[in-house]
Each structure stands twice: as structure tokens, then as C-alpha cells.
Amino acid sequence: MRWYENDGLWSGFGELMFSERRAVEAEANVADSPLLKFTPGTRVLDLCCGPGLYVVPLARRGHAVTGVDLNQEMLDRAASVCAEAGVEARLEQGDMGDYVRPGEFDVVINMYTSFGYFAEPERNLQVLRNAHESLVPGGQILMDLLGKEVLASWVGRPQAVDLPDGVAFMRDTVLDDWTRLRTDWTLVRDGAVHQASIVSFVYSAAEMRAMLEQAGFVDIECFGGFDGSTYDNHAKRLIVRGTRPR
Template structure:
């Protein structure tokens, strides 16, 4: 079983992956970021929607939202979040490489490094091609991840993150000539100790821009944050946006 197919991992480390501050951040980004450019009635697809962090504020803003995730446990949490917020969202359990309503969306998003889960580069290209097929002409794809250039500034320094009832110790290891990453997490909560290893593909801005073009996107742009700032030495994230012609 691949790491991302393990529901025990998503549930066990949910406090690390989806802290409460992310909900407030998502609400702010959807409302303020020029990269979303959201218009009421827009059809939005969230690939790797997790517990509904972005689908809820998108729906509140008037979008017609579909969330896709492979984890049944995360989709259950997303349904609960939508119910609490009083919004209607279509939630689908599926692999992000699988087609979802071809031509049915105006915006596709992939947030918080949900892109790059597959160690085979061809699979990651398949995700982009699937997103391209899901878009109507003129629609846009927005991918948010930790770019290789940003990641190089702090990789190798172990981290300890306090979460409710315990602490998570995190260590990253770069593999195969800066093409892949292994993140080892240990969650210590009282007498309970839980381990997990997450693997992903690392991308520079140039590499991801080229992959977007290979998938058929035009007008590909790279940004260093959701305020639309340039991807330079001050960048906090790598955000790539492309358009289906």
C-alpha cells in the first residue's frame, strides 16, 4: 500500500496536516487572493480536498464546488465540515488521476502540496492532464506546493511541532539527486508512539512550468505567495497557474 492510501496515517496525523489555523487561512485566501479570482457561480474542483479546508470557504463565496479525495476518512470529515457550515458541496472518493466531469469546471485547485504524491513522474503528469481535461476552455489550474528552491533554504533541520496532547518530530531527507523527498514523522502522545514516512516528488519552478506546458496548459505563471508576488528569493511557496486554451 502506498503511504497516501493509508487512512490511519491521515487520521493519526490530522492535527499536523490540518491544524485549525489552516481553516482561517483558507477563508482569507479565498476571499482576498487575486490568484483565485473567484466569481459567484464558478464551478470549482478541489483535487485532494482533505477535510474540506478550502471547499467550505469556496462554497460560502458562491462557488459550485466539487471535492475529490482518496481518503474515506478525510471525506467524512469534509462532509461534517460542510454540514456545520451549512453549505452544499459534491464530495467524490477518487484518485486524482481519474477523470472527473471532463470540461465541467472553471477552476481546478490543488493546495498545500497535494501535488507530487506519486514517485513516478508520469503519474504526476497524469494529474495535470486530468485537471486540464476537467477544465472548460479558458479555465485555470492553480497548484500550491513547496518549491524546490524554497525547500532548499531549510531542509535538513529537524522540527518538533506541538499538537493537542503530544508532539510530532519531523525530519526530511532529499533523495535521488533532489528529485524526491522522504518525510519521516514520529507522533509521541503519552505512551503512544506513531511513525509514518511520506514520499513525494520535488519540483523547481522551471520543472513544474515545463510539466504544465506538457499537459497542455498555456499562459503558465509562477508566484511566490497568494498575493501574486513573484517567485524569487523572497518566495514562501511555489504557486503555479495555467490556463486551458
């Protein structure tokens, strides 16, 4: 079993990966970010949508949102939050390495560093090719990543996250000459210890630009946050946008 196919990872550590704070941030990004300003009715594919943190605010703004995720429990949570918010969205179970809907979307988003999961570099590139094929001519892809340059400023420092009923510890380790990253999680709750690890490729802005070009995208831009700021030494995230040629 590959790590991202482990349902226990997402059910056990999902509340850490998709916290209430992240839900609030997603709502604010959709409301304020110039990178997420779409014409009402835009057909948006949220690839690796998780529990719907971006699905709900995008649907609330009148967009036709499709959320795709491999994990059914995440999709069930997304369906629940959509129902609570009174919005409609199409939710589909699927593998991002295979998911293709030719010319069906105006925008593809991929948030929370949900890229680079496959051990084979060509399969990660195929995700971008799938997104390219799924977009209409002139459509855009928008990716939110923890860029290699940002990661380098703090990687290796253990972090602790307090929870109402426990505590979680996280440690990152760089692998294979800065090619991949392993994140080890330890959750201590009710006297029990749970552990999980995530291993994925980590990319610089230049590497992402090259991959998007290889997948057929043009007019590729890199930003240091959802505010559209420059990707420089002050960046907190790597936001990459590319366009399918008309």
C-alpha cells in the first residue's frame, strides 16, 4: 500500500491536516485573493479536495465546483460541510494520476501541497497533463505548494501542535539530495500513540515552471502567497499559475 492509500492516515490525522484554522483561511482566500477571482459560473475542479475547504466557499460564490479525492471519508466530510453550508457541488472519488475530463473545466486548483505524491516522476507529470487536457483552451491551473525555497528556511525543526484532547508532533526530513521530503507525525491522545509518515517530492519554483511547460502550459507565473505577492525570500507559500493555450 502506498502511503496516500492508507485511509487510516486521513481519518487519524485529518483534523491536523485540515484544521478549522485552514478552513477559515480558505474562506478568506476565496473572498480576497486576486488569484481566486473567477467569473460567476466558472467550472472549477478542486483536485485532491480533501474535506472541501475550498469547495464550499467557491460554490457559495456561484461557481460550478467538482471536488475529486481518492479518500472516500474525505469526500463524505466534504458532502457534509456542503450540506451544512447549503451549497451544491459534484464530489467524485478518483486518483489524480488518472482523472481526466477533456475540456470540462475552466479552472483546476490543487491546494495544500497535494502534488508530488507518486514515487515515479513521470506519474506526477501525468497529473499536470491530465489537468491540461481537462481544461478548456484559455483555462488555468492554480497550485498551492510548500516550495523548496520556503521549506529550506525552517525544515528540520520539530513542531508540536496542541489539541483539545492530546498533542501532535511533526518532524520533516529532506531525502535524496533535496528531491523528496518525509513528514513524520506522532499523535498522543488518551494514553495512546499513533504514528504516520508522508513522503512526497518537493519542488522549487523553477522545477514547477519546467514541469508545467512540459505538460503544455504557457504564461506560467509564481507567487509568494494568495495575495499575488512576489515569490522571493519573504514568501510563505509557492503559488503557481499556468494557462492552457487557446
